[in-house]
Amino acid sequence: MTSKNLAKSTMWLIASEIIFNLSGYIIHSFVGRILGPADYGRYGLVVTMTTMIIILIGNGIPTAMAKYISEIFETNPRLVLVIKRKALILQSLLIGSITVIFFFCAPLISRALGDETLTPLFRISTLIIPTFAAASFYFSFYTALHKFNVQSILKTLRSILKVVAIVGLAYAFGVPGSIVGYALAALSVFIIAFSLDQLKYTKEIKKAAKVQNLSLQSEFETKKLLNYAWQVILFFLAYELLISIDLYLVKGILHNDHLTGIYNAALTVGRIPYYIFYALTIMLLPVVSKSTSENDSAKTNQIIQHSLRLMLIFLIPAVILMAQFSAPIIKLFYSAEYLDAAYPMSILAYGVGFLTIFYVMSFVANGAGKTKIPMWISIFGVILNTVLNVILIKKYALAGSAIATSITSFVVMLAILYYIQKDFGTLIKIKSLLKMIFAGIIMYFASLFFSQGTFIFLIWSVALLSLYIFILILLKEITLTDFEYLKSIISKKKKTEIQEELSGNEPSA
Numbered sequence: 001m002t003s004k005n006l007a008k009s010t011m012w013l014i015a016s017e018i019i020f021n022l023s024g025y026i027i028h029s030f031v032g033r034i035l036g037p038a039d040y041g042r043y044g045l046v047v048t049m050t051t052m053i054i055i056l057i058g059n060g061i062p063t064a065m066a067k068y069i070s071e072i073f074e075t076n077p078r079l080v081l082v083i084k085r086k087a088l089i090l091q092s093l094l095i096g097s098i099t100v101i102f103f104f105c106a107p108l109i110s111r112a113l114g115d116e117t118l119t120p121l122f123r124i125s126t127l128i129i130p131t132f133a134a135a136s137f138y139f140s141f142y143t144a145l146h147k148f149n150v151q152s153i154l155k156t157l158r159s160i161l162k163v164v165a166i167v168g169l170a171y172a173f174g175v176p177g178s179i180v181g182y183a184l185a186a187l188s189v190f191i192i193a194f195s196l197d198q199l200k201y202t203k204e205i206k207k208a209a210k211v212q213n214l215s216l217q218s219e220f221e222t223k224k225l226l227n228y229a230w231q232v233i234l235f236f237l238a239y240e241l242l243i244s245i246d247l248y249l250v251k252g253i254l255h256n257d258h259l260t261g262i263y264n265a266a267l268t269v270g271r272i273p274y275y276i277f278y279a280l281t282i283m284l285l286p287v288v289s290k291s292t293s294e295n296d297s298a299k300t301n302q303i304i305q306h307s308l309r310l311m312l313i314f315l316i317p318a319v320i321l322m323a324q325f326s327a328p329i330i331k332l333f334y335s336a337e338y339l340d341a342a343y344p345m346s347i348l349a350y351g352v353g354f355l356t357i358f359y360v361m362s363f364v365a366n367g368a369g370k371t372k373i374p375m376w377i378s379i380f381g382v383i384l385n386t387v388l389n390v391i392l393i394k395k396y397a398l399a400g401s402a403i404a405t406s407i408t409s410f411v412v413m414l415a416i417l418y419y420i421q422k423d424f425g426t427l428i429k430i431k432s433l434l435k436m437i438f439a440g441i442i443m444y445f446a447s448l449f450f451s452q453g454t455f456i457f458l459i460w461s462v463a464l465l466s467l468y469i470f471i472l473i474l475l476k477e478i479t480l481t482d483f484e485y486l487k488s489i490i491s492k493k494k495k496t497e498i499q500e501e502l503s504g505n506e507p508s509a
Contacts, residue, residue: 014276016152021275023159028268029333030167031178032261037337041261043175044268045251046118047182049109050102050125051132052240057098058133060233061091062140064225067367069144077208084141086222090229095133102126113251124176127183135186138193145201154193161185231371235362238378242385242408243355246401249389254397263398265338266345269329273318273349274356277311288367301424304364308428311360313478316440317468319353321461322346324447328457344402351406354413361416364424373419381412432477439471 032040065087072079106122135158142151162185169177169184247267251260292300322329326349327342334341362374385408392400421427443464450460472478 012148012152016155017276017278020155020159021272023163024275025269025272025333026163027166028265031170032265032334032338034167034170035175035178037261038257039175039261041251041257041259041264042115042118042121043170043178044247044264045113045260046121046125046175046179047128048244048247048264049122050128052244053098053102054129054132054136055236055240057233057237058091058095058129059136059140059236060229061087061094061225062137063232063366064228066140066144067228067369068224069141070146073145077205080144080205081202083225087225088137090222090225091133091137095130099126099129102129113248114255115257121175121179125179125182127180128186131183131186131190134190135193138190138197141197142193147201150196154189157192158185158189161188228369228371231375232366235366235371235375235378238375238382239359239362242378242381242412243405245382245385246389246405249386249393250398250401253390253393259398262338262341263344263401265330265334266341266348266398266402269333269341270322270326270345270348270352272322273315274352274359276318277315277356277360288364292368297424300368304420304424304427307360307364308357309432311357312428312433312436313472315353315356316436317443317465319349320440320444320447321464322352323349324444325452325457325461328452328454331454340398344398347399347402347406351402351409354406354409358409358413358416361420364420365416368423370419370423374416377412377415377419380415381408384408384411435472435475435477439468439475439477442471443468 031043035043065083069080069083103123103126106126107116107119109122110116110118139151139154142148142154162182165181165184165188166178167181169181171177173180247260247264250263251257254260288300288303323346326346327339330338330342330345358377362378365371365373385404388404388407389401392404394400396403417427446467447460447464450457450464469478
């Protein structure tokens with residue numbers, strides 16, 4: 001994948017991720033208002049727990065499938081359907097078992113959280129497990145084929161369906177309805193993705209194999225999927241606990257649904273930058289897998305450098321703005337009833353910034369087959385975050401949890417950057433990083449002079465972001481070349497460029 005295709009794919013994915021998460025915040029805003037803090041806290045606990053099960057267990061095999069298909073989908077299409085079929089069988093067995101276990105363990109989970117009234121809600125949420133897993137399987141399949149534009153369209157459709165189903169059913173049936181709406185949205189996306197695959201992409205893969213005179217029957221060892229998947233599953237398990245354990249400890253230690261709902265609001269809004277840059281992980285895993293399988297270390301390093309620089313340029317101002325305008329942001333999304341979430345969110349914003357870098361770089365390591373590095377760092381992070389939360393929640397309540405999570409995020413970020421630099425070389429020039437930090441500091445102090453109005457902060461945010469970019473232009477960190485590069489990505493390609501792409505082997509972004 002060329003640098004231009006890399007950037008264009010990133011823009012496709014970030015655009016869909018922005019829409020997807022905007023829909024998520026619309027949902028949280030409406031559901032929070034409809035249900036109130038106590039029931040919203042219950043909704044957050046149940047949905048977070050159920051989706052965590054999917055992410056930490058259900059994404060392991062699809063991620064392994066994406067890695068191995070992305071390495072051969074151009075050169076050996078006959079293996080694509082073989083790998084997909086084996087992954088589908090393994091995934092069905094795993095998810096079926098987890099669904100049954102989760103349903104019968106619902107009372108145990110509720111008792112562990114000190115609230116047995118959560119049992120029927122957890123059992124309803126069992127519907128989310130197979131539907132979410134089925135949709136995620138196809139997202140991974142399209143990732144493997146580098147069909148990032150298809151992913152973007154599907155994610156945008158999912159955004160619309162989530163808003164309609166969750167908000168509509170929450171209004172009609174309360175907490176149970178909002179949970180069923182989550183499952184219905186995921187099921188709808190799966191049906192669309194499956195139909196598209198059967199009508200188009202499976203036929204194209206078979207045709208490609210036929211043109212190359214290759215038999216569709218081929219061997220691929222199932223244990224390769226399992227060997228990669230179990231390490232990824234442990235990474236997802238540890239990572240999801242790392243980013244969610246604070247919410248459960250707030251509930252378990254404080255035993256207060258209202259405060260749990262307040263903290264859930266702080267977490268949800270504070271993670272906006274993380275959700276946006278999550279798009280990079282979708283693109284990086286297959287791209288890095290492909291370049292490392294080709295032993296192209298120069299290309300791999302270029303991809304990492306370009307992605308990290310792009311992320312940091314926009315992540316630094318995003319974190320500062322989220323922290324400085326936490327009160328009006330919370331009020332905008334949830335109403336004044338949730339203003340107590342503003343202070344912990346202002347702390348979490350920085351932790352989320354560190355966590356975003358850790359997560360994106362973890363997928364660089366996973367794409368290169370170095371799954372044990374992020375796995376062990378995540379496990380260490382869970383232990384550290386748990387210990388710090390237990391200590392600090394008792395002393396400082398919600399703010400203590402936010403501080404604990406932010407400290408942990410900083411530590412795991414440093415750890416992953418150390419190992420990535422050790423394996424791949426220089427990640428970003430120190431001079432460039434210092435320029436970004438300097439511009440961010442100026443932006444931070446400038447933000448202290450702006451008001452915290454409910455809507456006026458949006459104008460101040462644009463002004464402060466412009467100041468940040470202007471400083472980077474003055475420091476020559478952002479140059480005319482960057483703008484021309486961005487323009488070339490967005491604008492239509494010239495005829496010669498189209499011919500060059502068609503004549504090469506680059507997958508369409």
